[in-house]
Amino acid sequence: MTSHDTGPGPVQDPDYSDLGRRVATRRRQLGLSRAEVAARAAAATGYLQYVEEHSATPSIGFLLRLADALDTTVAELIGGTAELPPGFGQAGHHPELLELSTAECRERLSSHGVGRVAVTVEGAPAVFPVNYTVVGDLVGYRTAPGSGPAAAAGHEAALEVDHIDSAFSQGWSVLVIGPAHVVTDLDESRTLEEHAYTAPWVGGGRQQWIVIRPTRITGRRIRVQASPV
Incomplete structure (x- = not known):
């Protein structure tokens, strides 16, 4: 586990980033608490709060686990699909x-x-x-x-x-x-x-x-x- 996964860093006033907003929004859409998502992503709840409320720079490993925990993709979380129309994915099975x-x-x-x-x-x-x-x-x-x-x-x-x-x-x-x-x-x-x-x-x-x-x-x-x- 990297240093990015283990702690929230210095206490600051909230400075919400685009990544943090997307993570928090997706978590609420799924009806999950921070503790539940953190457990799924094998991370500390405090660090997830930091990611949601501050301009964090998580490792790619954490982003991959977080995307999996939120049933989405890294591209969605970091805004890589923001300029694309919704529904660009392939049709699902059955x-x-x-x-x-x-x-x-x-x-x-x-x-x-x-x-x-x-x-x-x-x-x-x-x-x-x-x-x-x-x-x-x-x-x-x-x-x-x-x-x-x-x-x-x-x-x-x-x-x-x-x-x-x-x-x-x-x-x-x-x-x-x-x-x-x-x-x-x-x-x-x-x-x-x-x-x-x-x-x-x-x-x-x-x-x-x-x-x-x-x-x-x-x-x-x-x-x-x-x-x-």
């Missing part, structure tokens, strides 16, 4: 295509995140990524008046959310369809602001809330045999 129930769709949808809204702009179809929020039966996102995503208001709109696990060639997608409108009620706008998981990634100037009231929610999931459920 994949199953499963329909998600309405309850399962809502559960995945309510995790919040980034979705894609489909609208019509100048007579042509267009798709835009948006940071969305779920409040009760409503799905909302902030945008700028006159922008592409704002074109959904006053029309039937579709919003798609998905998660792709390239390490296992599996994932899921949920499609929401329903009428969209601009939020003008101050109480409704305040409620959406309070429940917003994140501000729009593209920055400020996007304070107009567009809300979709779902009339249909459907979803599918690809599951590969012998992979985590």
